[in-house]
Structure formats: C-alpha cells, structure tokens
Amino acid sequence: MKKITFLFFIFSLTTSLGQGLSYSATASYNYVTCTGSGLNCSNSYINYMFSGASGQDQLLNSSNRNVTKAYNNIPLAGTYTLSATGGYCMTNNGNIQIPQYPSTQSIGNLIQNSNTNLLISGCFGNAFFSGFKPNNMSIHNLSATNDVCAGEKLNLAALPAGYPPEAYNWQYSLDNQLTWITVPQKLINGISTNRSTNSNFSIYDILGADHINYFRAIYFRIGYPGRPFSANTIRINYIPCAPLVTDVDFKGPQCSGALIQKLEITFDRPLDDTKSENLYQLYVRETTNNLPPIKSTPMFLISDATYPSDSKTCTYSNFENFTSLESGREYEIIYQAKVKHPTDNNPTIKILKGVLVGPEPFTYYDPKPLTFKIKSDNPACHDGKVDIAIEADGGTPPYYYDDLNGETEIINGDLQIKRIQFDAADKDKTTVELKELELKEYNIKVTDANKCIER
Numbered sequence: 001m002k003k004i005t006f007l008f009f010i011f012s013l014t015t016s017l018g019q020g021l022s023y024s025a026t027a028s029y030n031y032v033t034c035t036g037s038g039l040n041c042s043n044s045y046i047n048y049m050f051s052g053a054s055g056q057d058q059l060l061n062s063s064n065r066n067v068t069k070a071y072n073n074i075p076l077a078g079t080y081t082l083s084a085t086g087g088y089c090m091t092n093n094g095n096i097q098i099p100q101y102p103s104t105q106s107i108g109n110l111i112q113n114s115n116t117n118l119l120i121s122g123c124f125g126n127a128f129f130s131g132f133k134p135n136n137m138s139i140h141n142l143s144a145t146n147d148v149c150a151g152e153k154l155n156l157a158a159l160p161a162g163y164p165p166e167a168y169n170w171q172y173s174l175d176n177q178l179t180w181i182t183v184p185q186k187l188i189n190g191i192s193t194n195r196s197t198n199s200n201f202s203i204y205d206i207l208g209a210d211h212i213n214y215f216r217a218i219y220f221r222i223g224y225p226g227r228p229f230s231a232n233t234i235r236i237n238y239i240p241c242a243p244l245v246t247d248v249d250f251k252g253p254q255c256s257g258a259l260i261q262k263l264e265i266t267f268d269r270p271l272d273d274t275k276s277e278n279l280y281q282l283y284v285r286e287t288t289n290n291l292p293p294i295k296s297t298p299m300f301l302i303s304d305a306t307y308p309s310d311s312k313t314c315t316y317s318n319f320e321n322f323t324s325l326e327s328g329r330e331y332e333i334i335y336q337a338k339v340k341h342p343t344d345n346n347p348t349i350k351i352l353k354g355v356l357v358g359p360e361p362f363t364y365y366d367p368k369p370l371t372f373k374i375k376s377d378n379p380a381c382h383d384g385k386v387d388i389a390i391e392a393d394g395g396t397p398p399y400y401y402d403d404l405n406g407e408t409e410i411i412n413g414d415l416q417i418k419r420i421q422f423d424a425a426d427k428d429k430t431t432v433e434l435k436e437l438e439l440k441e442y443n444i445k446v447t448d449a450n451k452c453i454e455r
Helices: 107-112 203-213
Strands: 005-012 022-030 039-042 046-051 058-062 066-075 079-085 088-091 104-106 115-119 126-134 138-141 147-149 156-159 170-173 217-224 234-239 245-251 262-267 278-286 299-305 313-315 329-340 350-357 362-364 371-376 386-393 400-403 408-411 414-417 419-421 431-437 444-447
Touching: 104 107, 107 126, 138 217, 138 234, 147 350, 203 350, 245 329, 299 329, 371 444, 386 444
Parallel strands: 005 104, 147 234
Antiparallel strands: 005 079, 022 066, 022 126, 039 088, 046 058, 046 079, 115 126, 138 156, 170 217, 217 234, 245 262, 262 313, 278 299, 278 329, 329 350, 329 362, 371 386, 386 431, 400 419, 400 444, 408 414
C-alpha cells in the first residue's frame, strides 16, 4: 500500500504583515469511511497539519474519526495551509484513487465566515477552519461622556489597527445585548460607515427616521453574529438634546408661480429658558428619496429661532425670499439646538446640542398654470348667432367661467358677475359650450377651484 497525501486548503492572506497582530482559529477534520462504487478503503491513521506562518506548524496523530486542533497565536502571513495525510483507498482491481480538492480563500473570507470548509467526497470526509478571528481586539470611547446627542457621530475606536477591514465590523444592540445587528455599510461624504477602525456613523445613519424611538441605552462591539471580536462592549446613552418635532404643517402654493401658503413646525416641548435654549438653525433640505443629484444646501433657513411656549410652534414667513424649492421633490426639516455653556458664566457663550430631522417630509408642488382657449365658428347668416366653446386646462378643476360683460346679481350682499357655467358634479369637465350668442365682444374670465385666474 502507498500512503496518499491530500491537500485540502490553501488560504491566502491579502493584508500586509503586522507586528503584534495575530489570529485564532480552530481546525477540524472529519473522516468518513467510504464504501461502494467498487472502492475498498481502510483507515490506519490521520496526520493533520496546519502551516503557513513561521513557527506555527503543528502535527496531530490520531486514529479517531474526528480531529480538532485550536490555534491561538497565528501570526500574520502570506498564506495559510490546512492539509491532511493518511488513509488507504484502492479499487477492487488495485488502482489507487487520488481525489484532489484544493481551495483558496482570502483572509477576508476567513474573518467574515464562521466556518470556511471544503466538503471532500469519497473516503476522506471534510476539513475546515472555524472561529477564525483577530486577537486582542477592544473598543474605546474617545469622548469624555457616554451621552450621544441625536445627529452626533459616535466617537468609538477599535484597537489594534492593522488588521484587514473585515476585522473591524461594527455591530449594535438595541435590546440590552440580546441581539446584535451589523451597522449598514454605506458611503457618507465619501467615508464608509463600517469596516473601519473608527465609528464613522451616527444613530440616525444606522436607524434612519426610526431613531426617535430609541432614545435609550445602545450597545456597540466589533464582530459578527455569534462571534464577538472585541473583548468588551460599550454602552452609549442616546438622547435628543433638543426638542422633537411632532408635526409639520405645509401648504404649497394654490396657483402657478404663487408663494407657499404655510410652513409651521410644532415641537414636543417649549424651549428650556434655564439653559437659554434656542434653535441655532432650522431649515429645509432635500431628502434622499429624490432622484440624484440631491442638494445638500439649506433652503428656508432660519437662524437663532425661537417659538412661543404655549403653542410650541415655529412659523415660517417671508416666503417671497424662498424660491429654491423644485416642484415634485421631497423635503424635510432639519434643525440643531443651542444652549449656554454649562461651565461658563458668560451667557453669550453657547454650545450646539443635537441635530434632528423632522419625522414628516413633505413634497412641494408648483401647480400647472391655468390656461384656456376659445373656439368659435362664423355665423351662417348675416347678423346670425354664433356658438363659442371655451376649453380650460391646468390649475385645479373644477373650472368657473364668467362673462365680465354679462349680467350681474347680488350674492350675500355683494354685487358679483353672473356665472355662465359651473358643473360641480363633474370635476373633470374642462369645456363649456355657449350656444346662439349675439355678435358682440365677450370678455371671459376663467378661474379654478383655488380661484386662480386666466383671462
């Protein structure tokens, strides 16, 4: 009989060498007796070896069906190899069966996946690494307090640096560490929110508009589900640090080109006079639901805003100064509070606290202009009658048609022009036909449901 050597894994490390950095992993081999298909296999022993890092070669001799070896100090190296030797497998006619199942895995895959394995058919079962993780990791709060205001970036750091990005996978828990959720990986101002040694995210970046339901303790760590890498977790206390918006009352223009009618923002509490609190800035911006490009510049900006304690409502005015909104795009309210410095006796020295986004976005629409056209036929006979058709478009139906030269009548004590036609039962009706009219000049006014006018 000949001893057959099988190479099961070759793992590639893509990161550069680092000092003081190492990995831990568990390597396992499961031997399966093979019968059938003309094979006659026996097992005498298994030699099971991990190599690829200087001084890290290990050898296991066992006749057991399952072999496991823990490696607790794997230096960073270019490649990692898992191999097994042993077992005799021959066909009934004496031919040796030599299956080959090499596999190459990146260090990123080893870190991300709990088990990186290759199933081996035939007599030799399977081999895999499990629990491959960086050693001696911890996270630190670089801020002086665990309180984090809405809108603020967390100031956490994972140490040591130098591992591949996959090693710095930030997770959070909203239920006192019962469940861990991975921080979404996305780019904000060109910076990734995850796979970084620093926590480049706010709670709003993680939870979106739902963040207002989680003003409480939130925990953070480095790792993957069921596989924490950091030896510790950090609790932050998420607080608003500013009044919360409870309602946004927006009314757009009634007619094309007209001004916005109303924008009122109501908060959940009065401003705190004991802290000389006001709203450092309160403005409108485009939401991320719009088609790109999305404008990040403030619109409808109010600085140092206050509002009455009894109504808790901040009201915009001077809409003629704000013409930057675009029809059909969605907008939201964003604001930041400002309070006096807690350790400075000078009341003019203030600090910024909390950046919040209103929970109710609104869409701005500039109504389509109201227009109409008139069609008339020449009379069939001298001094004959004429038919006129008036067709309206745009604006907001239903339409009202008035003859400015026509009869008048008293309505509610006021002298008003007698209306030619108004069909309240058919809001989609756009055309009125006037039959058998005398030959003279007619001055027609068309208005819509919002009293927009076209003459």
